[in-house]
Amino acid sequence: MDGLDWIAADWGTSNLRVWAMAGDGRVLASAESGKGMGSLTRDGFEPALLELTAAWIEGRARVTVVACGMVGARQGWAEAPYRAVPCTPVDAGSGLTRPEVTDRRLAVHIGPGLSQSRPPDVMRGEETQAAGFLAAEPGFDGVLCLPGTHSKWAHVSAGEIVSFQTFMTGELFALLSSQSVLRHGLAAEGWDDAAFQHGLSEALSRPERIGAALFSLRAEGLLKGLSPVAARARLSGLLIGTELAAAKPYWLGREIVLIGAETLCRSYAAALAAQGAAARTVTSGALTLAGLAAARATLKEN
Amino acid sequence: MDGLDWIAADWGTSNLRVWAMAGDGRVLASAESGKGMGSLTRDGFEPALLELTAAWIEGRARVTVVACGMVGARQGWAEAPYRAVPCTPVDAGSGLTRPEVTDRRLAVHIGPGLSQSRPPDVMRGEETQAAGFLAAEPGFDGVLCLPGTHSKWAHVSAGEIVSFQTFMTGELFALLSSQSVLRHGLAAEGWDDAAFQHGLSEALSRPERIGAALFSLRAEGLLKGLSPVAARARLSGLLIGTELAAAKPYWLGREIVLIGAETLCRSYAAALAAQGAAARTVTSGALTLAGLAAARATLKEN
Numbered sequence: 152m153d154g155l156d157w158i159a160a161d162w163g164t165s166n167l168r169v170w171a172m173a174g175d176g177r178v179l180a181s182a183e184s185g186k187g188m189g190s191l192t193r194d195g196f197e198p199a200l201l202e203l204t205a206a207w208i209e210g211r212a213r214v215t216v217v218a219c220g221m222v223g224a225r226q227g228w229a230e231a232p233y234r235a236v237p238c239t240p241v242d243a244g245s246g247l248t249r250p251e252v253t254d255r256r257l258a259v260h261i262g263p264g265l266s267q268s269r270p271p272d273v274m275r276g277e278e279t280q281a282a283g284f285l286a287a288e289p290g291f292d293g294v295l296c297l298p299g300t301h302s303k304w305a306h307v308s309a310g311e312i313v314s315f316q317t318f319m320t321g322e323l324f325a326l327l328s329s330q331s332v333l334r335h336g337l338a339a340e341g342w343d344d345a346a347f348q349h350g351l352s353e354a355l356s357r358p359e360r361i362g363a364a365l366f367s368l369r370a371e372g373l374l375k376g377l378s379p380v381a382a383r384a385r386l387s388g389l390l391i392g393t394e395l396a397a398a399k400p401y402w403l404g405r406e407i408v409l410i411g412a413e414t415l416c417r418s419y420a421a422a423l424a425a426q427g428a429a430a431r432t433v434t435s436g437a438l439t440l441a442g443l444a445a446a447r448a449t450l451k452e453n
Numbered sequence: 454m455d456g457l458d459w460i461a462a463d464w465g466t467s468n469l470r471v472w473a474m475a476g477d478g479r480v481l482a483s484a485e486s487g488k489g490m491g492s493l494t495r496d497g498f499e500p501a502l503l504e505l506t507a508a509w510i511e512g513r514a515r516v517t518v519v520a521c522g523m524v525g526a527r528q529g530w531a532e533a534p535y536r537a538v539p540c541t542p543v544d545a546g547s548g549l550t551r552p553e554v555t556d557r558r559l560a561v562h563i564g565p566g567l568s569q570s571r572p573p574d575v576m577r578g579e580e581t582q583a584a585g586f587l588a589a590e591p592g593f594d595g596v597l598c599l600p601g602t603h604s605k606w607a608h609v610s611a612g613e614i615v616s617f618q619t620f621m622t623g624e625l626f627a628l629l630s631s632q633s634v635l636r637h638g639l640a641a642e643g644w645d646d647a648a649f650q651h652g653l654s655e656a657l658s659r660p661e662r663i664g665a666a667l668f669s670l671r672a673e674g675l676l677k678g679l680s681p682v683a684a685r686a687r688l689s690g691l692l693i694g695t696e697l698a699a700a701k702p703y704w705l706g707r708e709i710v711l712i713g714a715e716t717l718c719r720s721y722a723a724a725l726a727a728q729g730a731a732a733r734t735v736t737s738g739a740l741t742l743a744g745l746a747a748a749r750a751t752l753k754e755n
């Protein structure tokens with residue numbers, strides 16, 4: 152491909168997304184597939200990458216690929232050891248992991264995730280989004296919240312991630328809404344803002360009651376005809392409220408930036424607003440690519 | 454069957470268990486099958502009952518069957534409306550539900566579950582175990598805890614269930630240990646008492662942190678080699694600890710009786726003991742039958 156300088160790869164558990172990058176930062180092309188880490192064995196990574204990029208690298212002697220995410224997990228292509236916070240979110244100088252390849256045109260570098268010793272915590276992928284955010288706002292001092300399957304709260308100061316905390320909120324929502332007894336009374340979609348706020352304030356005032364509050368959704372459906380849409384929104388409010396109650400040391404009195412899917416960020420913003428905390432939202436789409444570019448830049452320097 | 458007076462049926466979501474009862478309370482025979490409410494459509498209940506009892510009722514004109522549990526749910530054989538607490542745990546006088554039958558020898562009575570208006574809650578089956586317990590200890594004043602998929606705490610006084618509260622503890626344990634990201638680091642069996650106590654005290658001191666404490670199990674497995682057996686016991690401690698934190702108004706300063714499977718009751722007893730609360734355990738095996746007999750007795754009186 153004319154003008155191709157390097158390839159960026161966001162390689163998570165479920166999906167692989169790649170971008171063909173020009174030297175001046177322009178995106179020449181992009182592609183994606185469902186070949187995430189979770190569905191691949193170790194010898195499946197190189198073919199999955201080539202499937203999307205073979206046409207781009209045709210005729211090239213060597214192309215640098217910078218990848219982030221679960222591709223670097225123990226069960227991934229090659230384990231990229233964690234870097235311990237406090238540290239900058241990405242830093243190729245501390246060494247990117249090089250998986251073995253058959254096609255010698257590929258010079259693949261996998262970025263490490265971050266770890267924290269006390270309390271023990273890990274992230275893989277979110278650090279790259281944080282790097283993308285800091286590339287645009289290098290002086291940011293505050294907290295980044297990345298809601299999702301495993302929501303992350305990260306305290307950022309002086310260009311570094313100082314500390315972070317993961318909550319299983321999104322995974323609990325998925326399990327409870329599709330696998331538990333609550334599924335009988337829960338809509339697959341739809342929203343009820345009053346029900347969300349109800350769950351939120353219930354959880355924020357008595358977060359330890361979460362196990363009972365969850366079953367109440369079932370009981371109210373049986374006894375009081377709680378609608379499946381309201382039950383779904385209330386469940387979301389209960390789980391996000393429990394998260395906010397525990398994450399208070401992160402968000403209280405700090406500047407808050409939400410990074411993630413728009414709908415989910417809107418729920419978190421509403422939840423924080425109800426607590427008197429203002430948050431702005433940055434959609435996550437472009438941040439991973441910006442973070443990979445930041446990692447690529449440090450790679451060049453070394 | 455010689456001497457058959459009536460048939461008791463414990464009919465839950467997963468199993469059906471029946472007993473052939475003599476007039477003097479002796480058990481003449483018993484049988485069980487996997488034909489619980491969850492696997493049956495409405496017209497499958499009578500055949501499932503006959504499959505186990507046909508030989509017992511051969512040659513009889515009419516036999517009373519008293520059943521409890523999810524058989525009386527909306528998705529069961531026939532909906533047995535809830536009775537509202539405070540009330541005695543069973544009372545046939547307030548009306549048992551009679552499903553339609555093809556085989557006119559069967560006179561089937563389904564006992565109702567209990568409901569509570571504030572906070573909304575329901576039970577089906579546990580009230581029969583409580584009745585069985587009260588048949589042996591009619592003067593009991595204290596709290597019954599029935600740990601399980603949906604753990605129940607019931608305040609009992611003057612022969613009545615005054616109030617109760619359900620926690621989704623067992624279902625959360627099952628979902629998290631087999632379906633979530635935690636499954637990668639969790640043993641299918643085994644126990645570590647220190648890890649259980651660790652999870653317990655962590656949850657009791659900071660119950661609102663449950664969403665973060667759960668992910669810590671994953672992080673400690675990756676970073677510090679937390680063993681799968683320790684992770685399993687810690688998960689149990691975290692979930693039971695969160696339940697105990699919220700159930701404190703029930704157990705604090707009251708006589709506590711645990712009713713359920715021996716291993717699970719032992720965990721709850723250890724957890725309560727660590728909080729300075731003594732509990733005695735009654736295994737649940739015979740209680741349901743005793744409760745069905747109590748329901749049968751009120752049926753006779755009316």
